Amino acid sequence: MAGTSTPNPTTAAAAEIVDRLLKDAFAHGDPRSPEYHRGARAALERRLMGRQVLNPYAMGNARADAFWAGVDRGNAIWVRHVEGDLTA
Numbered sequence: 001m002a003g004t005s006t007p008n009p010t011t012a013a014a015a016e017i018v019d020r021l022l023k024d025a026f027a028h029g030d031p032r033s034p035e036y037h038r039g040a041r042a043a044l045e046r047r048l049m050g051r052q053v054l055n056p057y058a059m060g061n062a063r064a065d066a067f068w069a070g071v072d073r074g075n076a077i078w079v080r081h082v083e084g085d086l087t088a
Contacts, residue, residue, distance in 0.1 A: 014048040025077045032070070035063045039070020040077065047078045 021044055026032070035057065045051045053071060057064040 011049065014045075017048055018044045021077055021081055025073075025080075033063075033066045035066035036070035036073070039067040039072075040074035041070075042067075043071045043074025044078060047075075 018041060022037070022040060025040070026037070039053075039055075042051070042053045046053050055064055055067050057067055
């Protein structure tokens with residue numbers, strides 16, 4: 001089912017999958033801030049490693065907004081991956 005987590009692979013294997021998914025998702029010149037990328041990574045790490053998503057930026061500023069937008073993108077990347085539209 002799209003949006004569900006998979007059984008936890010080893011940490012190293014999960015980190016490699018996250019790296020590949022992000023590389024593929026941002027491969028076509030989609031310039032985003034470091035905060036946005038950090039949010040996307042956090043969402044994927046939650047899906048694959050069970051890590052909690054913690055926004056390190058103060059709420060109410062652009063950096064926090066970019067982080068949460070990245071989390072949304074990370075969740076969308078995950079759905080595409082689970083549905084088979086994005087391989088790791």
